[in-house]
Structure formats: C-alpha cells, structure tokens
Amino acid sequence: MKKALSAPNLIIFGVLMFAFVVLQLGLFPGNYPMKLTILYLLALCALFGLGMSFRQHLAGKLLIAAVLVVLPFVSATAGQAWVRILDFAILYAFLALGLNIVVGLAGLLDLGYVAFYAVGAYTWALLASPHFGLHLPFWVILPTGALVACCFGVLLGSPTLKLRGDYLAIVTLGFGEIVRIFMNNLNAPINITNGPQGITLIDPVAIGGFKFSGATQIFGYTLSGPQKYYFLLLVLAILVVIINQRLQNSRIGRAWQAIREDEVAAKAVGINTRNLKLLAFAMGASFGGMAGGVFAAMQGFVSPESFSLNESIMILAMVVLGGMGHIPGVILGAVLLSILPEVLRYGVGPLQTQLFGKMLVDPESLRLLVFGLALVLVMRFKPAGLWPSPERQRELVEGRTEVKP
Amino acid sequence: MDIFLQQIINGLVQGSIYALVALGYTMVYGIMGLINFAHGEVVMIGTLVTISVVGLLVKLGVPLALAGVAGLLAAVAVCMALGWSLERIAYRPLRNAPRLTPLITAIGMSIILQNLAMMIWGRNYLTFPKLLPQVDFEFAGANFTAVQVIIVLVSALTMGGLLLLVYRTKLGMAMRATSQNLQVASLMGVNINRVIAAAFVIGSALGALAGVMVGTYYEIAHYQMGFMLGLKAFTAAVLGGIGNLAGAMLGGILLGLIEALGAGYIGDLTGGFLGSHYQDIFAFVVLIVVLMFKPSGLFGEKTGDRA
C-alpha cells in the first residue's frame, strides 16, 4: 500500500514540474518546438510513473524500459542540450547512489565525496590523453579509476573510523579539499596533473572503433554524442542500481544498517564494524571513481575547479532530498536537483517578462534563489525526503512521540 | 626572527576572526547539535549592512565615528533578526526530523541569502569604509596596526562576555540545561524554544560583530565572502571541540597560527617541495591528526551517540 502510494509522488511531482514549464511556455509564444517536446516529456513522465506503480510485473518493467529508451530522442527535439542535461542527471544519479551507500546505508556523513569523483576523472584523464601520451582503452581505465578511487576510499576511511557524526563530516570535507588542492598544485616539481590549467584533449569513451563523441549513423538514424553517452550511462546506472539493491538486502547491507542505527549495539552482536565501515567507504568511492571517469571522457577536459566542495554538497543534497537509503528516492533526488536549475534557467526569464512586462529581477540570481527556496520547502514539508523508504517513514512517524536524546 | 614574530601576529589576528565566527557555530551546535551552515552568510550580511548604513549616514553628514557605531548597531540588529528568522523558518519545524534534514535546509538558506545579497548589493566587490584611523606600530621589526589590536581585544572580550553569560546568568543555565538534554530541560520548566532562539540570536549578533571586524580589517566585502570564512571558522570550532566555547576560541586562534606559520615556513622546511599553495591543507591535516587521537576535538566533552 505504502509502496504504491509513493509512486504517485513521482507522477505528481513530475507533472507539476513540467506543467510549470508548459504554463510558462504556453504564455510565452515563439518557443513552439520546445512546447511540444515538453508535452511529450510530460506524457513520458506519466507513463514512467505508471510503470513504476507496477514495477514488480514484467509489463511495468517493459514500460519503464521503453520510456528510458525513448527519452533521449524526445528531448533531442528540444535540443541536444537537453540530452546533455539528461546525461548529467544520470551521472549525478550514479554519484548519488554511490554516496547513498556511505551516507544512506552505513550512516557515515561524507562531505568529501567529490574527492573520489575527482580521482576517477583524473585517472581517466592521465591514462587517456596526450598529457602523458597514454591512450589506454576504456575497459582498462574505468576499472583502474574505480580501483584507485577505492584505495582513496580506504585511505580516507581508516583514520576516521573512530569519528562520529559531525566530526566525520568535517574530516571528510577536509579530505575532499586536500585532494582538490593537491590536484591543483601537482604541476611542480613534477608535472603530474598539470595544475590549474587542467588536462585537455581527453579521449572519449570508445569501444573498438565505436566512439562515443560526435554523431554516428545507425540504421539511418543520426545518433548524437550526448545520446550515445546517455545509453552508456544508463547501462552503467542500471548496473549500479542492481548492485545497490543486492547490497542493501545482503548480509553486508543489513550490517551497515545496523551500524547506522546503533554502532555500539552492532558491535555487541558481533558485527565487524571496522571492516564494514571501510567497505562502505571503498564501495562508495569506487562508484564515484567510475562516474568521474565517464565525466572526464564526456567533457574532454578536466580541471580542479570541477571538483569543488559545492559539488560534494550538491550530491549530498540529492541523497537527502530524495530520501536517504532508498534507491528510487535517491535517483529522484539526483534527477530533480540536476534538472531543476536548468528548467529554471529556461523558465524564469520568460515568465517574468510575461507576468510583469519586463525583467524585474535578473533571471540568473532568481534561478538560484528559487533553487534554494525549493530545498528549504521540500525539507520543511517532507523532512525524510521526497520519496523515503517505507521503513524510514514509519520510524519518523513513531519518532515524534519518542524522547530524543 | 622578526619574521617569526610577524607571523605570530598575522596568525593571531586571523585566528581571532576565525574565533569570533566559530563562536557563533559553537553556540548553536552546543545547544542543538546542529551545524548552522548559513552562519557564514549571516557574517556576510552583517558586513554589507554596515557598509550601506555607514555610507548613507556619511552622505547625510553624520561624522564617521558616529556613523560607524550606528552601522555596527544596525548590523547587529539586522543579523539578530535574521538569526531569529532562520531558526523559525529553517530549523524549528525540523527539530524532530532526521539529522541531515536541517543540514539541507541550512544549505538552502545559505543559497537564498547569498542570492538576496547579490540582488541587493550587486555583484561587485565593495569597499568597507575606513572606520578607524590608520595607526601603525612597530615592535621588534614586526608591523601591526591599531585595527589588529582591536580585533584581538574584541574577540577576547566577546569570549569573556559569553562565558559570563553562559556560566553566570539564568539564561546561561537554561542553555546549559538544554544542551545536556532538551526533553528534561523542558520538563524542568525551561522554555526551550526561547533558549534555542536566544542561542541563534546571540550567535548571529556575534556574526555581525565578526562581519564588522572582517570589514574593518580587510576593507573589502562581497556577497560570497561568507562561505570560505564560515568553512574555516567551522573547522576551527571542530578543532577546538564543537559545542565548547573556549574550544572554539582556541581552535580559531590555533587555526590562524597554523595557517600563518605553515605558509611562512613550509617551503623552507621541505626544501621547496611544498609551498604556500598547501596553506589550506595544513589546517585540515592538523584537524585530521587531532581528531585521530582526540575524536571529539581538543576541548570537546566526550559526546555520546550524536549520529
């Protein structure tokens, strides 16, 4: 019952969000292909919600799959920029799922997650660019990136095992900054990362002769670069979702949840908290590293400014806003937070001109203002996130009458 | 040797500023166990309000000294109101929510405040009016100014005042009770809502004071100035043991000293391998090392399961 009720959440939210845009563009003529696209997107969103509501059945799964396949082609009618935005949305979902293992499952507040993302991106950049003259293939670099990030995860994990809550948060934050600062400065005495200049001309993902950048013709269809990356990312994301799901219901996952709820009690019942915490960091980090690799390949350029603290905060916000520890929730959070600013970018300006006849407030500042407001309001009215796991929601309701320490 | 003394002075002044801001974090954290991520933004608003008020009054012909005092008072008043509303809007409704929820609202509020400030004060860097005359001192080859002396004094005095407030007044007792156990304190007749609001208001007033100090010292202000400052101050608060007033103060000063001495000497110590570009790392490395051995900061009480 509860599960079925959470799916309409998605539909309602999707419908509201897109209706908001439709409304604006309806008022704002001239952008006609966009408006049609948005209508299609809306329909897709509703279909997706429909699929989600009976996702246990094969038909539901097929419906979801169909929507996901059609999505990049529909958004492409509004422009490749939207496909690119979708790419980033999936990339962030990927990252948020990785962080979810650390924060959502094991309950370790990590504010430096972007460090692993950076490590993965730089691993790719160094192994597949003219910087060192290396051009290794994709199936070598991606696992290497994940492995290197994994080592960094253990490296971060080991000194912080004793720390709890907010102390852990600040140490991980520091770790993230340390990694970024090193990347920014390791151009001397030996030039490893090329410092603030960043690394250019990074190879795109290529499987055999099939390159993921630039357009290719397949069966008479032109498939653009962002569209190809969309499918690559989708496959990777589905893999991550499956791993996440398996983990969550495994012995390890249950042990993590035990640590999250009460570390002392977990220890008392014989859970090896040290190894499991390290494992959580390592797992989360490897996903971050993988996402970083794809990011580097997709951008063709990495520089330390892409890996600032703000990025860590954003990813954490995705996890919390969506619903910590609940996979569909986390994905929802990631998709919303990466698409919302872009929707606002398109929407805020025209809406103002329409309502007041002129630009009252600069659309750029208003965009972020609305974004901040959305964060506050969602948390205010749905404190456990937009789509929390059913157990978590129960806890929250019961928790209200409990005495808080 | 002269450079050592100069670096100590540099670090001390920078550290006093960190300490002032860190006190605001620690006030709130000590009582509610909540990181008020928007505190850096409160400091920023304090600085910018002072600029506007002083600018306006000077234009009206009010003498600078008077305008400065008025600016400070206005900043304190605005920030207190801001702190109070922050608590009301973003934190109080979430007191029973999962622990990370207020963190996200805090981030949201911080984005909102930054953008509001950008709309009001614009994107350009602003100059802070020269409120104090430039008086230079020289002592054993080290230079310092009157402003620097005042900053150190103000933060020491503030610290003393806060300690008095917390340990000698009825409100302070209520605060300590609330920080120990919210529920029990409320059963004992403490109006916890008022106490928590008071913590926010006092913390924000300190933020305004810090903002004015930062402004007078660097004579520059910008709508994004709060973020880095807040981050550093927060690090300082954790270093000292978050929730502990004296800890925040010492953590701040320690952080300032580490940064100054680190930037000054690391290059020579490592034969040029590490330079002042790693300045921001020292603070974090020290923090990690300290926390490895003392997991609740230098002066923090052993906390139970906050997580």
Add this chain to the structure above:
Amino acid sequence: MQARLSVVALSVAAVFALGACGQKEEPKPVAAPAAPIAKPEVLVKIGHVSPTTGPQAHLGKDNEYGAQLAIEELNAKGMEIGGTKVKFELLNEDDAADPKQGAIVAQKLVDAKVNGVIGHLNSGTTIPASKLYFDAGIPQISGSATNPKYTQQGFNTAFRVMANDVQQGKALGEFAAKQGVKNVAIVDDRTAYGQGLADEFKKAAEASGLKVVATEYTNDKATDFKAILTKIKSKKADLVFYGGMDAQGGPMAKQMKELGIKAKFLGGDGVCTPEFMKLGGEAAEGHFCSLPGMPLEKLAKGPEFRDRFSKKFGAEIQLYAPYVYDAVMVMADSMKRADSVEPIKYLPLIGKAKYDGVTALIEFDEFGDLKGGAISVYQYKGGKLEYVETLGGAAAPTVKSDVKEAVAEVKEAAKAVAGAATEAGKEAVKAGAEAVKNAAEATKAAVEKK
C-alpha cells in the same frame, strides 16, 4: 489495489489532458515561425557566455554589457549582408565559471544554431566548450580567455582578441627587468589564469637576469595575504608580481603597505581595473599593471567608448568589456566581408580579419591568437591608471617566419596523426604524437628565441 488503480487513472488522465492541451495549443506554434519570415530581415544569433552568478559574476556582467553594447550599436547602424538587412540578436548564457555548465550552455547555443559565439570568460569553461563549437563548425571569439591552450587544440573555430598568458607574462617580465629591480617575488592565485601568467613571467624575468627570491601562492577566494607577504618581506624582494584578479590584488597591495613592504607591485590585466584601485585605496598608488593592446586613451575610439558604456549601463567598465565588444565587432565585420552570416562561409575570413577595434588593430595569427599582442603597462597614479609604455606590439618579422615554419610542421604532424588515427594503427599514432610533440617544442623554442 485501489491506490494502484487510481495511479493508472491519474496517469492516463494526465496524458489525455495534456494531449488535449497540446492540440489546443497547436495553432499558435504554427503561427509563430511565420512571423520572422514575414520580416525582410535576416536574424543573426550571436551567443555570449560568461559567469553571471558565482564569484566572478561582476566580470561576467561586464562582459555581457560589452557584448550588448556592440549588438545594439550594430543594429542601430543597420547592416546589410548578402543583400538583406540583418538584425543581430544576443543570446546570453551563464556558465557560473563551472566547466560542466560551460559545456551545457555551449550545447544549448549549438542547438539554437547561433551564427557565432562570443566567450566564454574563463579559460576553464572556454576550453571544454571550444570542442563543441568546433564540432558544430561555429566560430568562437573569446575576449578574455587567456590560457594559451585554448587556441592550441587545433580547432580552427577558436579565436581570441586578447593577448594570451604567454604574450603578456613575457612582456611583463621584460618590463620588470627594465625597472632596475634585482629581486622579484612572485605570487599567483592557483587559477588557470594566475598560474599561467605567473609561470610565463617567471620565465621571462629569469631570462632577463632577474632573481626570483620567493614564489608564493594564494587562492582566488582569499582575503588575507599577510603570511606570504611577511615571507616575501624577509626575502627582501624589490618587486612583487601577482598573477591573479583585482579582488585579491587590491587587498594585497594594502597589506603590503601595512607590513611596511616597500617593493613595487606589478600585475597583469586582472588587476588593471578601477576595482583594484577602489580596493587598494592609497596603497595602490605607484604600482604597475598591464593590459593587452594599446591604452583606451591613446586609441581614437577609446574614451568615446568609455562614455558610451557608462552612459548606457550606468556602470564603469570592469575589465574585459571593450575586448568583448571588439570580439562582436570582428565577428560582424567578418560576416560583412564574407557577405554571409553562414559560419562555414565567414569562418575563413575571421582569420584574415584586420579590424581597427577599440582595444587594438585586430589581426589573428595561425592559431587564432591576437597577432603582435602589444602589451601596455600602466601605473596607478592619483586614483587613475596612467599610461607608461607599450611593449611588444609589432613583433619582429624574422621570428615570425621561424614560428610559421614550426607551425607548418605542427600542422603537418597533426595531419599525420589524424591520418594515422583513421587507420587505427597504434604505432603510427604514437609516432605521430611524438612528431607533434617535437614540432610543438620547436615552436616553443622559436617563440622563446623572439
């Protein structure tokens, strides 16, 4: 089960309702495209990207103003290209100085089928975006991205109307040597711009026999520089070079004064702003900075441009607005010469531009960099920038030929790489890459000879 049914109903209803809406809206969209065709004008869309949010928002807005002014003037003047009147339209985008957003907005402009792009502001966003523009064949002229790499990626669509870090750093190094100082200290802000400039300055300064006694670093968000300045003081530097922006440079000059450092302060275009003087106050007095091109006052159009700008926007020029203005003008000029607004037709003519702009006589070299790249040095005096001298400018023709040869070599090597890549012969690629590397080194050597 009931809940599930309601979900189905809701979704179906939503789809239908929307479908209906869509149909109702249909006539409007059809009418919309007819409107521009009815007009006799050709609409030329120029994309402009700069960060209008985030820490560099003040500069981003300044760039945007520069572009806006140019577009409005072009429209007011009325231009005819290919026999029809053209109307320019500016599409402003914000990249927040974030490379990821830079790529997204670049894609957005590509989708919008802009005829050309002006920007971005930062090298960090310009470089990843330049690939997208290159793939789409859209000419891009940046007024402020100074990283040499931007134009060295082999993209024929990338141009800049601003001296790059190498050109500027070198000129500044030479200038420092002429000031009769012996010991210099270098500070950079660890951004792509600051570090690039400081590195080039260091090379040039050392080549001219100056001694670099301290190399210190800060960051682009810092406000306190006392620790590094104290160290510089102890090393007894006569001149402090700062590679970075005005928001740090101003307070740095002030703190130098407070610490009793008597050394001169020298910086690049990032500190050559009214902002620097505002923030530095009295401490800015007597220090030096440089700007690419000739001083506005010296150029015929300069002061007039400043007046137009401040009248229109009620704001002072921050930094790059004149360069961005010129970038737009060069683009329009190339369209006019090509008699076409199609990127494919007017792109080759950008390289051949010879446009007398506000900031300089703009001509491009083989890479798309500003030719000659005169650098003017200014001194802050009485709250104003006073022109001191111009360095570089008309580059020695002998060196030029050397460079040209080397460039040809690079191009050939690059071609070889491209050819090899299609054959997918790994060995060949390696050899090609080696050749490119060698050629690049030759170029560098040739430039250094200059």
